[in-house]
Amino acid sequence: MPELAEVFFNLQRWQSARGHRVIEVRLHPNSRVFRGCSVPQLQAQLPGAVMQTSQTHGKQMLFQFSGGRWLGIHLGMTGELVTEAGTYPQGKHDHLVLRQQARTLIFRDPRQFGRVRFTLSQEAPEWWRSLPPQILDLTFTPHRLAQAVSRRKKTPLKSFLLLQEYFPGIGNWMADEILWRARLSPKRLTGSLNPNQIRTLHREIQKVARGALRFIGNQGKDPPDTWLFNHRWSDGGLCPKTKKPLVRETIGGRTTCWSPAWQREPRPTTEI
């Protein structure tokens, strides 16, 4: 479920907790989601802490609590945040449960690819401060994209867009949506892009991110049928542009949906 906009949507699900105190922590201490995290410290420090702010950065979430307590959450592949009124019994996949006076906050993740971090410090934790610029940040420019391209010339566009060090928040469906709109084959190597195509790619990255945040992030509903989004999930879908069958195949180790008649291969270089 969670890419840029879904992560933002999940963050909102804990919105009502802000300004309120945690009175009890329940967790599955041996869950994989706590890898690299001190469970005893988390258990000792969160009770009594008031949630003050919450924010997302790409697929990362950070919750600031009183007293310099920071809770980081990554949803992985199947993670979600849930709020239930009053008390709520801890379920099998509810790895972290924070009870407040009027509500219970739940981090649920069946596959445990998600991750919880806890930091005690005045400043935001180092891992958060060193995240790359967001793709909707003013500093994410076509020039920066061109720099990334020059470092990853032999990477297929599909794999390239999934690199979080350059495109925090882009995931499998966003990458397919961006390439479909930019009319670029996911199999192309980044080194085959001309300057104009790099500008197009930059523009579509930002348009998909903005649109996803508007529809999914804020309204919690799917994008319109003019997007690839609603046609990509199973075999038999038709390209909204060409009305021809979409192709689903593994590219760069991930299932990729694309429209071969619409998304161009590089123009063959002239034989010598």
Added chain:
DNA sequence: TCCTATGTTGTATG
């Protein structure tokens, strides 16, 4: 039973 899944990371290889 077998295959798939909106993600990241460690490891091997070039």
Added chain:
DNA sequence: ACATACAACATAGG
């Protein structure tokens, strides 16, 4: 040192 490819992680659902 850097770029690239891929198995592994744990679980549910078709």
